[in-house]
Amino acid sequence: MSDPAPSIEWILQHLGEEDPVLGAVTPPIFQTSLFVFENCEDFARSFDYTGEGAGLYNYSRVANPTVDLVCRKIAALEHCDEAMVFGSGMAAISAAILSQVEAGAHVVAVDTCYGPTRQFIAEYLPRFGIEHTFVTGTDADALIDAIRPSTKVLYLESPSSIVFRIQDLETICRAAREKGVTTIADNSYSSPVFQTPHDIGVDIIVHSATKYLSGHSDVVSGALATDRERMKRIMLGELPLLGAILPPFPAWLLLRGLRTLAVRMEVSQVRGNAVARYLSARPRIERVFHVGLAEHEDRTLVEKQMRGSTGLLSFMPECQVKDRIFAFADALKVFRLGVSWGGHESLCVPLPYHPIDWPEERWLIRLYCGLESPEDLVADLEQAFAASGL
Numbered sequence: 001m002s003d004p005a006p007s008i009e010w011i012l013q014h015l016g017e018e019d020p021v022l023g024a025v026t027p028p029i030f031q032t033s034l035f036v037f038e039n040c041e042d043f044a045r046s047f048d049y050t051g052e053g054a055g056l057y058n059y060s061r062v063a064n065p066t067v068d069l070v071c072r073k074i075a076a077l078e079h080c081d082e083a084m085v086f087g088s089g090m091a092a093i094s095a096a097i098l099s100q101v102e103a104g105a106h107v108v109a110v111d112t113c114y115g116p117t118r119q120f121i122a123e124y125l126p127r128f129g130i131e132h133t134f135v136t137g138t139d140a141d142a143l144i145d146a147i148r149p150s151t152k153v154l155y156l157e158s159p160s161s162i163v164f165r166i167q168d169l170e171t172i173c174r175a176a177r178e179k180g181v182t183t184i185a186d187n188s189y190s191s192p193v194f195q196t197p198h199d200i201g202v203d204i205i206v207h208s209a210t211k212y213l214s215g216h217s218d219v220v221s222g223a224l225a226t227d228r229e230r231m232k233r234i235m236l237g238e239l240p241l242l243g244a245i246l247p248p249f250p251a252w253l254l255l256r257g258l259r260t261l262a263v264r265m266e267v268s269q270v271r272g273n274a275v276a277r278y279l280s281a282r283p284r285i286e287r288v289f290h291v292g293l294a295e296h297e298d299r300t301l302v303e304k305q306m307r308g309s310t311g312l313l314s315f316m317p318e319c320q321v322k323d324r325i326f327a328f329a330d331a332l333k334v335f336r337l338g339v340s341w342g343g344h345e346s347l348c349v350p351l352p353y354h355p356i357d358w359p360e361e362r363w364l365i366r367l368y369c370g371l372e373s374p375e376d377l378v379a380d381l382e383q384a385f386a387a388s389g390l
């Protein structure tokens with residue numbers, strides 16, 4: 001096979017698969033916990049995970065060929081030197097943050113980041129003497145001003161959870177780099193198809209690979225991509241010591257899901273855009289939060305940083321009566337009530353939300369548009385509005 005420029009499609013279908021085992025187009029699963037050796041010299045070398053032993057597998061808590069293949073693809077997709085996959089997005093996120101902090105350190109984070117990430121920073125890290133400041137992500141100056149001499153991590157999520165706010169990654173990362181602060185960004189919502197934050201200065205990219213990367217709602221997984229030096233630290237620390245690497249079978253499922261990532265992203269954004277436009281044109285809706293809308297408050301940044309929108313959006317109904325909102329969600333037939341997103345199926349989550357820059361908590365309805373037709377999705381919402389009177 002020739003070596004064309006590594007387009008996303010080429011990475012997804014061919015990278016790392018130039019020499020298929022027995023000609024199999026689907027790589028085998030190396031479903032093994034350990035590897036044995038013919039001689040002590042190789043066995044000894046295999047413990048030097050990040051040096052001479054790279055490529056010599058000895059134990060699947062540290063490295064496995066099926067896992068490696070997925071990592072190579074994710075690293076290439078994110079334009080990073082290296083990647084690692086974990087047992088969940090939270091395992092990747094916690095490993096990324098822990099690899100950069102020590103007692104006495106300080107973390108600056110975007111207020112509207114994923115809830116358990118926020119909880120990890122706000123409630124878990126203080127047990128080890130690590131402080132934090134949450135800042136509204138749309139205010140780049142506020143994020144930069146929050147950096148202290150002890151700040152080690154600036155945690156970003158763009159678009160962010162629930163309200164899909166955008167951060168000015170280039171400006172923030174330039175300032176962070178000047179101050180020696182590591183930037184970490186959750187890229188789950190865009191996927192590397194629509195955004196490659198490393199290109200604009202983010203040091204560590206994290207993913208809930210449970211979502212778009214795997215894409216079929218059948219595997220919980222996480223990913224982290226970064227430069228060689230930072231990955232070395234993780235390979236010698238968080239990876240073997242916290243022990244949260246993705247096992248071979250889920251890694252193989254993730255690989256299977258990745259094959260269609262580019263196609264699914266295109267389809268998902270068409271659905272997301274159609275549903276967002278429909279909601280924006282409806283009466284009795286106060287706000288629609290979707291990066292694909294022309295009226296998105298961070299439109300200039302969306303156009304600068306992203307190559308597409310997503311299938312995720314939220315809306316704030318004028319009627320804030322909880323029972324009416326629940327009646328709307330109960331009436332949906334195509335959108336199912338459920339957490340998570342990124343799979344084939346459309347989902348709905350009604351939730352109260354209160355970012356630090358809102359005066360009060362408001363009810364939002366988050367929708368994830370899967371692979372159903374846009375007409376079916378809009379018709380489902382229309383009948384649920386009629387049934388609930390929302």
Ligand SMILES: Cc1ncc(COP(=O)(O)O)c(C=O)c1O
Pocket residue numbers: 088089090091114161186188189207208209210211220221222340
């Ligand atoms: C944006 C985002 N980041 C991280 C996570 C955590 O990922 P996981 O559930 O795979 O641990 C989620 C899960 O919903 C998420 O939506």
